Amino acid sequence: MIITNANVITWEKPNRIIEDQAIYIEGGRIKEIGAGDELIQRYPDDERINAHSQYVMPGSICAHTHFYGAYSRGLNIPGAPAENFTEILEKLWWPLDKSLSREAVRFSALVCLLDAIQHGTTTLVDHHASPNAIPNSLDEIAAAVDSAGIRASLCYEVTDRNGAAGARAGIDENIRFINLIKSGSDSDGRLSAMFGLHASLTLSEETLDACREATPEDVGFHIHVAEDVADEEDCLEKYHTWVVDRLSHHDLLGPKSLVVHAVHIDELETQILKDTHTWVTHQPRSNMNNGVGLPKVEAMLESGIKVCLGNDGFSNGMWDEWKACYLAHKLVNHDPRRMPASTIAQMAIYNNAGLAKMLFPKISLGAITPGAEADLIFVDYQPFTPVTADNLPWHIVFGFQDSMVTGTMVAGKVLMKDRQVLSLDEEKINYAARQLAPGVWKKFNKSFHKRSRRDTDDGG
Numbered sequence: 001m002i003i004t005n006a007n008v009i010t011w012e013k014p015n016r017i018i019e020d021q022a023i024y025i026e027g028g029r030i031k032e033i034g035a036g037d038e039l040i041q042r043y044p045d046d047e048r049i050n051a052h053s054q055y056v057m058p059g060s061i062c063a064h065t066h067f068y069g070a071y072s073r074g075l076n077i078p079g080a081p082a083e084n085f086t087e088i089l090e091k092l093w094w095p096l097d098k099s100l101s102r103e104a105v106r107f108s109a110l111v112c113l114l115d116a117i118q119h120g121t122t123t124l125v126d127h128h129a130s131p132n133a134i135p136n137s138l139d140e141i142a143a144a145v146d147s148a149g150i151r152a153s154l155c156y157e158v159t160d161r162n163g164a165a166g167a168r169a170g171i172d173e174n175i176r177f178i179n180l181i182k183s184g185s186d187s188d189g190r191l192s193a194m195f196g197l198h199a200s201l202t203l204s205e206e207t208l209d210a211c212r213e214a215t216p217e218d219v220g221f222h223i224h225v226a227e228d229v230a231d232e233e234d235c236l237e238k239y240h241t242w243v244v245d246r247l248s249h250h251d252l253l254g255p256k257s258l259v260v261h262a263v264h265i266d267e268l269e270t271q272i273l274k275d276t277h278t279w280v281t282h283q284p285r286s287n288m289n290n291g292v293g294l295p296k297v298e299a300m301l302e303s304g305i306k307v308c309l310g311n312d313g314f315s316n317g318m319w320d321e322w323k324a325c326y327l328a329h330k331l332v333n334h335d336p337r338r339m340p341a342s343t344i345a346q347m348a349i350y351n352n353a354g355l356a357k358m359l360f361p362k363i364s365l366g367a368i369t370p371g372a373e374a375d376l377i378f379v380d381y382q383p384f385t386p387v388t389a390d391n392l393p394w395h396i397v398f399g400f401q402d403s404m405v406t407g408t409m410v411a412g413k414v415l416m417k418d419r420q421v422l423s424l425d426e427e428k429i430n431y432a433a434r435q436l437a438p439g440v441w442k443k444f445n446k447s448f449h450k451r452s453r454r455d456t457d458d459g460g
């Protein structure tokens with residue numbers, strides 16, 4: 001296949017923007033980038049896609065998301081609004097994840113995948129929870145990812161909040177799926193597995209040990225860390241140590257592990273993350289929404305920690321996350337010099353590509369260069385000022401819109417063309433998901449009120 005008339009943003013390091021180029025793709029990989037007539041002359045029988053002078057760039061990568069959260073959209077949470085992070089978990093996410101059947105898990109994933117294809121995100125790192133449908137839940141998501149045609153790393157969130165049997169089932173689901181991926185039955189290498197953990201505040205010593213013991217050495221952990229100060233306070237009170245220290249003590253950190261948020265870690269914890277070469281991912285929209293504060297991302301990056309960018313279940317276009325990131329750190333620090341767009345590019349482009357390389361070691365993602373996977377997007381951006389490799393990050397923050405993505409391709413397969421999703425039936429999926437919503441919300445209300453009654457009983 002040859003893509004012609006493309007303004008190519010390579011996102012190599014250093015980045016290059018090359019106008020009026022053609023990209024020759026073979027076996028799902030980029031083979032050559034060069035002049036259109038030359039490539040057409042050499043491969044005259046190949047299928048051609050005319051980019052019509054749109055930007056063609058690598059698909060976005062999302063370092064942390066929750067496909068399971070889609071049914072929160074428009075959900076009415078009864079009673080008084082959640083006052084703090086712990087209440088957000090108790091009043092929203094925990095009753096919601098309990099309301100998901102296997103079918104709802106599938107459709108929750110499918111609507112997120114549709115959103116990702118439409119807005120140019122081609123690889124996502126998911127963290128799943130469905131306590132009333134644990135066994136094989138990752139297969140439901142894997143099947144959705146397979147049909148969507150994109151790439152994803154999956155894991156199940158182990159927690160003690162649903163009792164010992166729930167924790168055990170979560171461990172088993174992770175290990176079952178890790179073994180499945182290791183056995184090679186993984187949708188042409190588009191799936192990857194991590195071991196999922198909720199957060200220190202819902203994990204006992206015994207469960208952490210059991211998780212470590214069950215997990216092969218070459219598989220990393222994906223866990224929320226110090227998202228709110230409550231996680232650190234809980235850890236200090238119960239275990240007389242800090243969250244990162246605790247995880248390090250249980251041997252859960254390292255170059256394959258991914259720590260999510262790290263808002264409230266201190267300097268020593270930062271040092272441990274650096275020394276263990278643990279990945280960290282930043283989700284500014286989620287941090288703002290939960291009112292938990294912002295992590296010291298720039299200091300972490302400066303110290304050498306590989307900080308990535310995720311969406312934590314927010315809309316799956318990553319440029320919205322760039323924009324939130326750009327603004328949030330300036331506001332919170334009362335300093336317009338903070339978080340330049342080039343720093344966001346370091347996280348969202350280069351570090352996310354590094355994370356993807358760790359998760360998909362056999363392939364190269366995140367750049368348009370010979371040998372890399374043809375995971376590409378077409379962007380209809382008509383700039384009225386020059387776009388250069390240097391100023392591109394600021395064009396993304398101030399000019400790009402996720403809705404400017406008109407085409408999406410993964411491994412050379414066209415998933416969306418001229419804004420028409422080809423791999424999934426958008427109308428059918430949205431219809432079926434909508435049909436399921438009232439049932440999910442009904443269960444949510446039941447679960448919510450059961451929780452309130454229990455709280456009242458405990459309180460009395």
Ligand SMILES: [Zn+2]
Pocket residue numbers: 064065066127224260312
């Ligand atoms: Zn999360």
